Amino acid sequence: MKPTNDFVVIKAEEDSVNVIGLTRGTDTRFHHSEKLDRGEVMIAQFTEHTSAIKVRGKAQILTSFGEVQSDSKHSSS
Ligand code: TRP
Numbered sequence: 001m002k003p004t005n006d007f008v009v010i011k012a013e014e015d016s017v018n019v020i021g022l023t024r025g026t027d028t029r030f031h032h033s034e035k036l037d038r039g040e041v042m043i044a045q046f047t048e049h050t051s052a053i054k055v056r057g058k059a060q061i062l063t064s065f066g067e068v069q070s071d072s073k074h075s076s077s
Pocket of ligand 1: 021022049
């Protein structure tokens, strides 16, 4: 599968947000982890290697489906 044109935009709203890529195929495992500090942005695609993306920490996530907010584990707001 080729990358689609659909990009996912992740903007970290705290330090040490992790963007984790999970493998495509029978075996779903982490293959990449990217650490973003507050204000940093990652723009990513789903590819032949990446079927899912997990975000840990407080971030703003934009996709073609809309916008969603992830929160940190111990968020008070
Ligand atoms: N080499 C990976 C791939 O082509 C890079 C990648 C694409 C990635 N999308 C990602 C890594 C999302 C983390 C999260 O699949």
